[in-house]
Amino acid sequence: MRKQKGFSLIELLIVVAIILIIAAIAIPNLLRARIAANESSAVGSIRTINTSQIAYNSAYPTIGFANGLSMLAGTCTGVVLPTSAGACLIDTTLASGTKSGYTFNTSAAVGATGTVLATYQVWANPLASNTTGVKDFCSVQDAVVRYNSGGTVITGCVGTETPLQ
Numbered sequence: 600m601r602k603q604k605g606f607s608l609i610e611l612l613i614v615v616a617i618i619l620i621i622a623a624i625a626i627p628n629l630l631r632a633r634i635a636a637n638e639s640s641a642v643g644s645i646r647t648i649n650t651s652q653i654a655y656n657s658a659y660p661t662i663g664f665a666n667g668l669s670m671l672a673g674t675c676t677g678v679v680l681p682t683s684a685g686a687c688l689i690d691t692t693l694a695s696g697t698k699s700g701y702t703f704n705t706s707a708a709v710g711a712t713g714t715v716l717a718t719y720q721v722w723a724n725p726l727a728s729n730t731t732g733v734k735d736f737c738s739v740q741d742a743v744v745r746y747n748s749g750g751t752v753i754t755g756c757v758g759t760e761t762p763l764q
Contacts, residue, residue, distance in 0.1 A: 663707060666719075667706070697726070703721070704721070706720055723737070
């Protein structure tokens, strides 16, 4: 009788089945980890925009807060100096409005003092809900980051959001 070399079909099927079971367990955990990483990045970006808005308001008190991400960004390389139209406070990736699976935006509003933009809102929504993120984030001039996990796209803080702890 000849000695058999290699694996039998049943042995190969068992190995493939084991690999599929491990993949079925690991892939959802990987996706949840990616969502958590995207949400952490979104919170960090909201905090960066908050800090930039406060710095912008300090640098340009006659204007107040910036009324868009482009005013916080700018192309400040070489001899180009920051201006109120491009303050060079955030990077160009964040200024584009999309970063790490989230879209970002900010707007400012005229306060009771007249033309000075006395308040602002910043918000972030996942590009694909339940795929790139689960929570929507927002903040106002108190710099407290808040979230909403209702799945509806937010366009600013309305007062029903939960503060991050």
